[in-house]
Amino acid sequence: MKQAQVCIVGGGCVGLTLALGLAKADISVVVLDGAPTQALPTDEYGLRVSALSIASQTLLEQLNVWPEIIAQRACAYTHMDVRDADSFGKIAFDNKQLELEHLGHIVENDIIRYALIKELEQQSSATLMFDTQYQQIHQSESDVFITLKSGEPIIAKLLVAADGANSAIRKQFNMALSFKDYDHHALVATVKTKEPHANTARQVFLPTGPLAFLPLSDANTHSIVWSTSPNHCDELLAMDDSSFNKAV
Structure with a gap:
């Protein structure tokens, strides 16, 4: 049996960030996730x-965790350029106009998770349980009881549902x-494009x-998100x- 003040179901960026913040505040936390643990970053972009x-x-x-993210791979962007294809509508601005070093960074989710997990593994008040699925959840007036598929129970004071858009926990508790x-x-x-993205x-x-074309650490490589x-x-x-290249 494991006991913790908080049990977080979901080991994505949000759940892991919350877990790390709690652990650093000396609040015991268990993270459950059915997926395998985070693999080491590769040369291929996520x-x-x-x-x-x-x-x-x-x-x-x-x-x-920021030093580990920068050590792995991240791209600072300094300019924004947004246009309407069917009109002259356009907005563009850069960091210098706002007196900032940069506007933000584009980072692969896998690298964010890797850095969070690496830091969480150093926290004595945090327990990470990947490849682990729960079977049942029951709550009393003061505790939440989570039974894993292995049969092992976890008792916590608070359960956090960080298990994504199709949250099974949200459905179980009929949350609006x-x-x-x-x-x-x-x-x-x-x-990859012939011309560099210029951050x-x-x-x-x-x-x-x-x-959307989002700049990556290689000067000619972008992550695109095409909503259609x-x-x-x-x-x-x-x-x-x-x-596909021609369509893009």
């Missing part, structure tokens, strides 16, 4: 990235949810939805590299 604001950077600095279907899918990919985050609003209709997204996914 498909999912986050744009971290200066406020997010400050939080990660306070948690002592506001939902709106935008009838769009988001396609992500890593692309600029770009976005163009197309009739079918926005296409489900049918168009399926067409893009079915293309070979040459046709």
Whole structure:
């Protein structure tokens, strides 16, 4: 049996950041996640990235994970360029106008998770349990009882559901949810361009939805997020590299 003040279900960036903040405040915490533990970063860029604001950077600095993120791979962006494809609508600004060193960083989610896990492993009040699924959750007036599929029980004072958009915990406890279907899918990919990105985050609003080019650490490599209709997204996914490059 494990006992902790807080049990967090979900080992993504949000759940791990909360866990590390609690552990550094000497609050005992257990993190459960059904996925395998984070693998070491590779030379290949991960498909999912986050744009971290200066406020997010400050939080990660306070948690002592920012140096590891920078040591692995991150790209500071200094310019923003947003356009409407069907009009002259445009907004562009840079860090110098705002008297900032940069506007933020584009970082792969895998690297953020890796840095958080590495720091969490140094905390005596934190327990990480990957490849671990729960079977049942019950609550009393003062405790939450989580039974793992292995049969092992965990007792906590607080349960945090950080298990994603389709949270099973949210469904179990009938938590209210506001939902709106935008009838769009988001396609992500890593692309190289002939011209360098110049540390600029770009976005163009197309009739079918926005296409974003986010700069990565290599001067000619971008992470793109293309929001479009489900049918168009399926067409893009079915293309070979040459046709996809032409579409982009």
